[in-house]
Amino acid sequence: MPPRKKTTRKDNVLETSSEEDWPPLSQPGLTPDMEHEAGEELSQDKSSGELKQYSGRLPEAEERLGAVEDDASVLNKTTKQLRQQVESLEAKMEDLDNRSRRSNVRPIGLPENAERKDACTFLEKWIPEILGAGSFSAPLAIERAHRVPSGGPKPKAPPRALLIKFLNYKDKTKVMSAAYEKGKIHFDKHHIMFSHDVAKETDKKRRAYDGVKTRCRDMGLRYGIQYPSSFRVTHDGNSRLFTSPMDVHTFLKKIQERPRD
Numbered sequence: 001m002p003p004r005k006k007t008t009r010k011d012n013v014l015e016t017s018s019e020e021d022w023p024p025l026s027q028p029g030l031t032p033d034m035e036h037e038a039g040e041e042l043s044q045d046k047s048s049g050e051l052k053q054y055s056g057r058l059p060e061a062e063e064r065l066g067a068v069e070d071d072a073s074v075l076n077k078t079t080k081q082l083r084q085q086v087e088s089l090e091a092k093m094e095d096l097d098n099r100s101r102r103s104n105v106r107p108i109g110l111p112e113n114a115e116r117k118d119a120c121t122f123l124e125k126w127i128p129e130i131l132g133a134g135s136f137s138a139p140l141a142i143e144r145a146h147r148v149p150s151g152g153p154k155p156k157a158p159p160r161a162l163l164i165k166f167l168n169y170k171d172k173t174k175v176m177s178a179a180y181e182k183g184k185i186h187f188d189k190h191h192i193m194f195s196h197d198v199a200k201e202t203d204k205k206r207r208a209y210d211g212v213k214t215r216c217r218d219m220g221l222r223y224g225i226q227y228p229s230s231f232r233v234t235h236d237g238n239s240r241l242f243t244s245p246m247d248v249h250t251f252l253k254k255i256q257e258r259p260r261d
Contacts, residue, residue: 090201097199098228103143103169104197105176106161109190112153115162119145123164127175130185130192135178141167159190163197180224196227205229212248219252 107123115122120142128136147153147160166172179185179194186192198206209231216223222234231242235255242248 094199094201098202101197101199103166103172105164105166105172106148106195106197107164107192108159108161108195109192110159110162110187111190112147112159114187115145119162123162126187130187131175131178131182135181136171136174140171140175143167161195176227183222196225198228202228208245209248212245212252215249215252219255221252221255 123145124140124142127140143165145162145164148163149160153160166175176194176196184191185194206225206229209225212231213223216233224232226232226241229243231245231248233240233242233248233251240251242251
């Protein structure tokens with residue numbers, strides 16, 4: 001039976017078609033490989049478009065990254081300069097603090113209440129007696145003296161240091177020189193040390209030498225801290241000055257490694 005024809009009227013034009021003229025629902029000639037290749041081409045076209053899009057953004061990203069790096073470089077430079085300024089200001093403050101204390105001395109180890117009610121009178125008499133009157137050509141003049149910290153001694157705590165302020169800076173230097181020359185100083189079986197009154201930061205630097213002090217004592221070496229925060233060691237009659245505990249440790253190690261005669 002021949003295929004049936006359909007007749008339609010459109011725009012007053014009579015069109016006739018048959019089922020044979022309709023497009024097929026599938027294309028039998030398109031193999032799976034061809035379909036896969038077509039899919040890959042579509043995927044490549046999409047990837048290529050995305051790549052072009054990202055490539056267009058890359059210069060902008062590089063420009064922004066460069067700007068960030070430039071800003072970071074400026075910030076690092078500024079931070080370094082500010083750090084140097086802070087260190088310089090801290091050093092100046094430490095120096096000014098030390099200068100304000102330059103006429104002060106701290107005797108450490110003096111028993112509590114040894115000075116009784118009048119610390120100035122006691123010290124003006126006691127210091128020449130303990131250090132040697134020959135070291136002082138004139139009587140000492142003390143402006144004020146008191147224990148630090150204030151508030152009274154704590155139970156079972158070592159004696160608080162005495163803070164002495166001399167009227168004359170030369171008296172202070174004579175006291176410190178005489179104390180160094182005398183070496184070991186005792187009062188009623190108590191070991192006494194005369195120390196400079198220094199700023200808090202300087203005191204930290206001086207305390208850093210506590211470890212090398214122990215080594216020097218064990219080795220029988222004479223030592224001392226030179227104002228404001230240098231360490232002096234005397235060996236075989238020669239004195240050497242150091243500015244860091246590590247340098248002192250290195251020097252002591254060399255002494256120990258030397259062959260003995």
